[in-house]
Amino acid sequence: MIEKDIKNERMMGPDSYIIIYELLKEKVTDEKIRILDLGCGKGLTSIYLAEKYKNAEIFAVDLWVEAKENYIFFKENNLDNRIIPLNCSAEKMPFAENYFDMIVSIDSYHYFGLEKDFFKYNIKPLLKENGEIYIAVPGLKDDYEKVPEDLEHHISQDDFKFFKSINHWENLIKKDLKEIKVQEMKCFDEAWQSWLSCDNPYAVEDIELLKADNEKYLNLISIKGKI
Numbered sequence: 001m002i003e004k005d006i007k008n009e010r011m012m013g014p015d016s017y018i019i020i021y022e023l024l025k026e027k028v029t030d031e032k033i034r035i036l037d038l039g040c041g042k043g044l045t046s047i048y049l050a051e052k053y054k055n056a057e058i059f060a061v062d063l064w065v066e067a068k069e070n071y072i073f074f075k076e077n078n079l080d081n082r083i084i085p086l087n088c089s090a091e092k093m094p095f096a097e098n099y100f101d102m103i104v105s106i107d108s109y110h111y112f113g114l115e116k117d118f119f120k121y122n123i124k125p126l127l128k129e130n131g132e133i134y135i136a137v138p139g140l141k142d143d144y145e146k147v148p149e150d151l152e153h154h155i156s157q158d159d160f161k162f163f164k165s166i167n168h169w170e171n172l173i174k175k176d177l178k179e180i181k182v183q184e185m186k187c188f189d190e191a192w193q194s195w196l197s198c199d200n201p202y203a204v205e206d207i208e209l210l211k212a213d214n215e216k217y218l219n220l221i222s223i224k225g226k227i
């Protein structure tokens with residue numbers, strides 16, 4: 001378990017530990033599986049995965065955070081023999097086809113996965129038969145063409161384009177999966193409060209966004225599926 005001050009230092013948005021706990025609550029296995037933590041940021045979720053799935057091997061991929069930084073963190077937690085850090089883009093990952101049993105992505109898939117057929121060409125081929133995806137993204141209760149007036153002063157149109165509804169996500173990838181469940185997550189308040197109460201300057205900016213939202217537009221969405 002990561003200590004609170006280290007977690008505060010490494011969070012990059014709504015608390016990924018709280019989100020991944022809800023996302024994977026029902027997924028229990030002690031099998032020897034291979035997991036991709038896609039857009040792992042500063043590695044908090046990779047540690048969570050290694051601790052929950054004791055026999056799993058985890059590849060921790062991120063674009064903005066260097067592999068060497070995450071390697072130090074994994075080593076400090078004595079998990080560098082189970083978690084392999086990589087610095088690359090989801091658009092060009094260096095993995096063989098049919099490689100992973102599970103692909104997990106917390107608060108990052110919306111940055112690269114909104115293009116039509118991104119899942120089909122970049123994600124699906126990496127999964128073994130019956131492979132599973134567990135994705136959590138910040139989203140919207142409904143679809144909006146442009147930023148709603150209430151949020152105008154707190155989020156740019158460019159950032160708002162990453163926020164989509166449950167229907168949008170479901171329609172985007174359901175044709176490439178044999179099972180899919182897209183839902184609003186319950187941990188929205190808890191994950192956001194944990195992020196807003198740490199002293200990261202980005203979190204401070206988000207306080208006003210959440211106030212303006214007033215539970216009207218924003219949510220967290222989970223996408224679970226099997227190919």
Ligand SMILES: C[S@@+](CC[C@H](N)C(=O)[O-])C[C@H]1O[C@@H](n2cnc3c(N)ncnc32)[C@H](O)[C@@H]1O
Binds near residue numbers: 011064088108
């Ligand atoms: C808000 S952070 C979340 C990080 C982490 N999953 C967490 O919840 O703490 C979004 C992450 O998405 C990653 N990301 C954005 N575009 C990416 C891409 N094309 N390929 C891989 N990762 C990407 C960034 O590097 C960043 O670490």
